[in-house]
Amino acid sequence: MNYIVFDLEFNMFFRFKEGDQANPGLKNEIIQIGAVKLNQQLEQIGEFNLLIKPVVYKRLNPYVKKKTNIDMSRIIPRRPFLQAMESFKAWMGNEAVLCSWGQDDILGLRENCSYFGFNALIFDRFINIQKIYMEFGGLSKQPSLESAVDGLEIEKSLPFHDAFSDAAYTGDVFRKIYDFSQDAIINWGKVQRENEQRIEELKHLLAKTNICCPECGSQVIKNGEFSKPKKYFAFGFCSHCNLPIRHTARIANKSGEFEIICNNVIYKKDQSD
Incomplete structure (x- = not known):
């Protein structure tokens, strides 16, 4: 070898x-x-x-x-x-x-x-x-x-x-x-397949999570969502603050350990996704 x-x-x-x-x-x-x-x-x-x-x-x-x-x-x-x-x-x-x-x-x-x-x-x-x-x-x-x-x-x-x-x-x-x-020595193809499976599992978990208004902290009902590789986006509207909210979650891999990094932000409707 x-x-x-x-x-x-x-x-x-x-x-x-x-x-x-x-x-x-x-x-x-x-x-x-x-x-x-x-x-x-x-x-x-x-x-x-x-x-x-x-x-x-x-x-x-x-x-x-x-x-x-x-x-x-x-x-x-x-x-x-x-x-x-x-x-x-x-x-x-x-x-x-x-x-x-x-x-x-x-x-x-x-x-x-x-x-x-x-x-x-x-x-x-x-x-x-x-x-x-x-x-x-x-x-x-x-x-x-x-x-x-x-x-x-x-x-x-x-x-x-x-x-x-x-x-x-x-x-x-x-x-x-x-x-x-x-x-x-690792089998790279096997590791990548396992990583992709783990990412999909985390995406399903993210889809079930709640999003909150960053102004008042109240829970916001989702009115839209979509996923990209290693990313998840959800949208809602806070009726208390009269503000549109965007929730972003990123799945990070640090030395083989996955973690979810999330934030909720106020966004303008003309901003690109």
């Missing part, structure tokens, strides 16, 4: 001119994937670094360009996502476990796979190195990769915010803190 420590850089929507709109099916489009391959002794045995041609957000978001120093002249001639994933899959080999700093990259990878029609089952075995580092250091807040590199006194010889450089640094952190516990 090998460990594939990877990192991604993304491009995302930017309104360059009036009328531009984001693609609702893909929030972040992968434009670079970098990775190092470690054997069971955590010795580096391979490297992977590939720029990917964007086809959804074809112009670079200015923030992404500034942060990563990637420009369009470097990525336009590159291969598109499906070809890049075939190369990455072949390089990974069989019985590999993906590892990354936090959950954002595995979520982004699976979102891109879903959008472009690439089978993401090969990316189901996953280790969250940031979580292991937090347990290692007894931390309650999510640290940046650079702070972990500094905390472990790892030499900084490469620039950050480059997919390959960040993957290499994450691999260095991994070597210093991993205890080879199989408990660290």
Whole structure:
């Protein structure tokens, strides 16, 4: 079994001119994937670094360009996502476990796979190195990769915010803190299915909750409601204060623990939902 420590850089929507709109099916489009391959002794045995041609957000978001120093002249001639994933899959080999700093990259990878029609089952075995580092250091807040590199006194010889450089640094952190516990390896697809089921259960509970007027505190009868992924909205009218009320609930996932964050606010009818 090998460990594939990877990192991604993304491009995302930017309104360059009036009328531009984001693609609702893909929030972040992968434009670079970098990775190092470690054997069971955590010795580096391979490297992977590939720029990917964007086809959804074809112009670079200015923030992404500034942060990563990637420009369009470097990525336009590159291969598109499906070809890049075939190369990455072949390089990974069989019985590999993906590892990354936090959950954002595995979520982004699976979102891109879903959008472009690439089978993401090969990316189901996953280790969250940031979580292991937090347990290692007894931390309650999510640290940046650079702070972990500094905390472990790892030499900084490469620039950050480059997919390959960040993957290499994450691999260095991994070597210093991993205890080879199989408990660290999760089935990402199974976890996501369980999370989605839990979210739906919480939404049903939210639909049964009461909403109150933030002015007088009295209970308000709902006259409308709807849900979005991880969000629930309900509307009512306080007859005591003669005010329209909006109730918003957000389902947050903090290190695997779900919590509901709610508030009731007075709203104007011309406000967007």
